[in-house]
Amino acid sequence: MSKEVDYVQFVRDFERQHGRPPTAEELELEQGTDPLAGIVTWSTPEEVQAEMDRINASYKPTIGERVTDGLSLLGRGLFKAVILLFQTPIYLTLFFFNLIKATIAVIIMWFVSKFILLIALSAIGIIFFHGDSAQLPKFFIWIYELMFGSGALNDIGTVKIFPNPAIDMSIITISILFLTFVATFTKIEHKQR
Structure with a gap:
């Protein structure tokens, strides 16, 4: 039961942090604890490109x-x-x-x-x-x-x-x-x- 509660909490935190639900690979990575979770945010190349487009607006x-x-x-x-x-x-x-x-x-x-x-x-x-x-x-x-x-x-x-x-x-x-x-x-x- 506690693992299910941890899973639900992980999904909520992930959606709040990244604005999307986690993928299957990210759910597998959740099995091991990430010491930088919540401190360092990792951006996908699409997110980086979208951010650069927003910064370099005309x-x-x-x-x-x-x-x-x-x-x-x-x-x-x-x-x-x-x-x-x-x-x-x-x-x-x-x-x-x-x-x-x-x-x-x-x-x-x-x-x-x-x-x-x-x-x-x-x-x-x-x-x-x-x-x-x-x-x-x-x-x-x-x-x-x-x-x-x-x-x-x-x-x-x-x-x-x-x-x-x-x-x-x-x-x-x-x-x-x-x-x-x-x-x-x-x-x-x-x-x-």
Whole structure:
């Protein structure tokens, strides 16, 4: 009697986990206990292909939709995303590829934006204040020293790309993780319109 109850429970758990009844081969495998049952899910090639088709749908969300979806990940969505990452190897693989792409993109954006900000602040100082750092407003000096270090306005002017390493690295890390989660999980949330 207990074996029949175990069989019924196995079938229920299998249907709940895989969305279909077990095949005869899977019922035979049930005779031996699987130590990874319920922890690791195995996908058939058809399920993997269906998942990849769903991910690579032709609909491309706009930047505003991606940002909105990305911000929705900050609540319960982040917990769901992390659980989904560890349950499915496809999302874990996508996550790591997107992590590499986001790291490269954020680092390039960081250096380019610092360079553009340096040129813009220098141009404003030269055009409106004739290049004299003594005439600059205190707010302008504060922004300049925050972004490029305290010696940036001297005659020799040493510009530091990372004047506050802890703050800079925190911003870069949070940006990388945010962009990675957005790139990994917003593609699958939208339906065809």
